[in-house]
Amino acid sequence: MRQKSQTVHEGGLKKLQAVDYEKCIYNCLLIKQKFIGRGPRYIYLFKNQICIGKSPFVQIPERQFQINQDMRIQWSYKKNQLKSVIFQVGGEQFEYFGTNEQLRELKQKIALYVFQVKIQDEYQAESILGKGSYATVLELSSLQCQKQYAAKCIDQQRINEKKNGYKQLLQEIETMRILSEIKHQNILQLHELYIGNQNYYLVMELAKGGSLLSLMKKRQTLFSRSDIRIIMKQLLEGLAFIHSHNIMHRDLKPENILFMNKDLESLVIADFGLAQSVDSHPYTYPKCGTPGFVAPEILEQDSDQAKYSVLCDIFSAGVILYILLIGEPLFEKKDRKEQLELNRKCDINFSKFSHDQLNDIEKDLLIKMLSRNPEFRWSANSLLKHKFFVSDDQIESEIDFYKLNNMAILKKSMMPTFLKNPFMQNNCKNQPTTRDKSISLINRQRNCTLVMQTNLRFDKSSQEQLNIDQVVGIGSFGLFKDEINQKNF
Numbered sequence: 001m002r003q004k005s006q007t008v009h010e011g012g013l014k015k016l017q018a019v020d021y022e023k024c025i026y027n028c029l030l031i032k033q034k035f036i037g038r039g040p041r042y043i044y045l046f047k048n049q050i051c052i053g054k055s056p057f058v059q060i061p062e063r064q065f066q067i068n069q070d071m072r073i074q075w076s077y078k079k080n081q082l083k084s085v086i087f088q089v090g091g092e093q094f095e096y097f098g099t100n101e102q103l104r105e106l107k108q109k110i111a112l113y114v115f116q117v118k119i120q121d122e123y124q125a126e127s128i129l130g131k132g133s134y135a136t137v138l139e140l141s142s143l144q145c146q147k148q149y150a151a152k153c154i155d156q157q158r159i160n161e162k163k164n165g166y167k168q169l170l171q172e173i174e175t176m177r178i179l180s181e182i183k184h185q186n187i188l189q190l191h192e193l194y195i196g197n198q199n200y201y202l203v204m205e206l207a208k209g210g211s212l213l214s215l216m217k218k219r220q221t222l223f224s225r226s227d228i229r230i231i232m233k234q235l236l237e238g239l240a241f242i243h244s245h246n247i248m249h250r251d252l253k254p255e256n257i258l259f260m261n262k263d264l265e266s267l268v269i270a271d272f273g274l275a276q277s278v279d280s281h282p283y284t285y286p287k288c289g290t291p292g293f294v295a296p297e298i299l300e301q302d303s304d305q306a307k308y309s310v311l312c313d314i315f316s317a318g319v320i321l322y323i324l325l326i327g328e329p330l331f332e333k334k335d336r337k338e339q340l341e342l343n344r345k346c347d348i349n350f351s352k353f354s355h356d357q358l359n360d361i362e363k364d365l366l367i368k369m370l371s372r373n374p375e376f377r378w379s380a381n382s383l384l385k386h387k388f389f390v391s392d393d394q395i396e397s398e399i400d401f402y403k404l405n406n407m408a409i410l411k412k413s414m415m416p417t418f419l420k421n422p423f424m425q426n427n428c429k430n431q432p433t434t435r436d437k438s439i440s441l442i443n444r445q446r447n448c449t450l451v452m453q454t455n456l457r458f459d460k461s462s463q464e465q466l467n468i469d470q471v472v473g474i475g476s477f478g479l480f481k482d483e484i485n486q487k488n489f
Ligand SMILES: Nc1ncnc2c1ncn2[C@@H]1O[C@H](COP(=O)(O)OP(=O)(O)O)[C@@H](O)[C@H]1O
Pocket: 129, 130, 131, 132, 133, 134, 135, 136, 137, 150, 152, 188, 204, 205, 206, 207, 208, 210, 211, 255, 256, 258, 270, 271, 272, 273, 449
């Protein structure tokens, strides 16, 4: 591989700077092949640059690559084993050799910071797992270890066309990276980054259990109270972790809550596409979220300088709790503008529910999560100490009623959470229940994430993200599959 003698690159050349090794994230020793002979090279990874020196900890390194939009990493292989890493910077390539083990370790660290090329060298695309407001998620199998992963595929053109699109993508990656540094069991982990000809790929852990929305649709009934407790506890534990980093998720909804396996106790929070650090002001998209789930204070924003807190996520979690308990959307209108208005006003009447539908403890918890004024909302950590989570009043909830066969003999008054699930697909019409008036989620509009302009109140015409079906048509899997599975595209 040809290597020129120039030294520092930042999409071009720049003067070498002294290195502060205290900020180094990872280092390793590789080999540079020269025209005659070979020499050791000490590689240091930093959050924003890669430094390479002929000896350890040199003040002025031989090369200094800034990690930016143009930098790429390529790997070369010999019989499926890694042979070298190639840094592609400013139109040039710099290659360093090592053992498969050394390079695998480097790959594991560096792949969270820099986009790698040729995803098809590592993965095979299997199927489409889901589609969100701006991405299609594929199941991948690793060619190295047969393990399954998920790849969030984001169309480069769409990102480039969207105002602040690339900035927001970097924010999503940065958030997942921060939250992956110390693994939390309720947060979906980012594995590595790739870039293809048309897409960015965020390779993540595979959540085999599907989304909370898909579970809701599949069930015959609403979740039992003990199941709701299990779900909400994990959701709040995940939120407490995110919030401890001063990060807001801003798009919590059943589609973005996943399960690692069939066990309800494997919940992970996913989709950090709108995540935002509370202190990084002004926010990239001050007014965003999903109608019906978004906190009222976000909808009140009319300025690009908007500021709010992590408590906006507590509101969305409260809406999810409401849906799990009652089986109906909290703010529901066919017209999106009206729905947002209902959402903004946040006039919730809990007194209409009987004690069977909502007991006092549940009502109290909902009030603490759904308060219109964020100042009165409880934090995730405080909510985890609420009676709802510590109560031993679990007489009815400890039984998984779902498993019982003879539904007809069950008394609704005894088992309110056993009423027919209005979210279920193919809801059977000849078994009327008190909740038959509820509208199935299937028939409702998608819970589409919106980015709204702060100065235009609820005008969705230009700000609403395109329906994914328009963007990714029927043949879309073929498109991704081609990009991933074709060798040497
Ligand atoms: N790691 C994963 N494992 C399994 N399915 C996933 C994973 N990530 C996302 N999905 C599925 O893909 C859908 C869209 O992903 P998401 O990250 O929410 O994209 P968007 O930002 O476009 O909403 C999710 O609702 C979920 O059904």
